[in-house]
Amino acid sequence: MVKVNRTAEPQSLVQNAVAWRNELLNQIQVNGTFSAVPDRYKNLYNQADVKAALETMYGEKCCYCEGIIGECSYGNIEHLKPKSRFHDLTFAWGNLHWCCPVCNNKKRDKWNSADPILDPTVDDPDDHLEFDLVNCKIRPKNSSRAQTTIEHAKLNRPELVVKRKRLKTRILRILMQAESSTSQQDRDFYRQELLRLAVNDPANGDIAEHSLFVRALLAQSGL
Structure with missing residues (x-):
């Protein structure tokens, strides 16, 4: 969201x-x-x-x-x-x-x-929602309205948790490739690939699913 x-x-x-x-x-x-x-x-x-x-x-x-x-x-x-x-x-x-x-x-x-x-x-969902990045579940950020949102739309239903886990695996793999690369050009390439997975700019046609979750993962990694 x-x-x-x-x-x-x-x-x-x-x-x-x-x-x-x-x-x-x-x-x-x-x-x-x-x-x-x-x-x-x-x-x-x-x-x-x-x-x-x-x-x-x-x-x-x-x-x-x-x-x-x-x-x-x-x-x-x-x-x-x-x-x-x-x-x-x-x-x-x-x-x-x-x-x-x-x-x-x-x-x-x-x-x-x-x-x-x-x-x-x-x-702004960023003000209300956060993620347990270990279990890939969304949770309230000191917000009762967030709890309503999670419960009403079932945002921790098994299919969504599985999708987030797959995204997490993909992102961690790219991060490992970036860290092991000795080329600055390669590291920049991997960084751009990660940022594309977090983009949400519908006005310019740039979108990525589950971008709030991806941004949380990237923030944890320091990006």
Whole structure:
């Protein structure tokens, strides 16, 4: 999970979000509950320009686990505040994020009003999250909101821990190659390779999955 800058609101939302929200709220009154409202009123945020804007904003990565979306799965439009609870925010641009299906399914409609899940477009995850680099697990950095985030999105699920361990092995191997090299040119090459594994600059198309974890490993090594 890394900090990103929210981009401009897509035109489909600029032009229609208020009308869609009003019609949804009306349909809830007509049908009695949010769950009884037909999907055609609830899913109007699922527009091509909204998907494209979110994918660009997050650099093709999941807003929670930082896995690359699109290689093996489709991205989901995520409501940080669940639309089943916060009906008026169903089409609010500031509430929409880009998420992998697994994190989306784990989080579902969970919400903790006292310690809300982190918002990567507002909060800096570096201020809240850190890693146990021995076990490759993410943990709170004196932050109850971080604990909510870890629990709601299941950020220590076995598949993610295995992925981090593989990255750790790869990084340690590159570090060993750099340390054993007698050529400054080779050492610079290895250093650049390590830095590429930690880059997160969606605006310039430079992204790497699990970059927060990689940066923690590199910081421990002195890079």
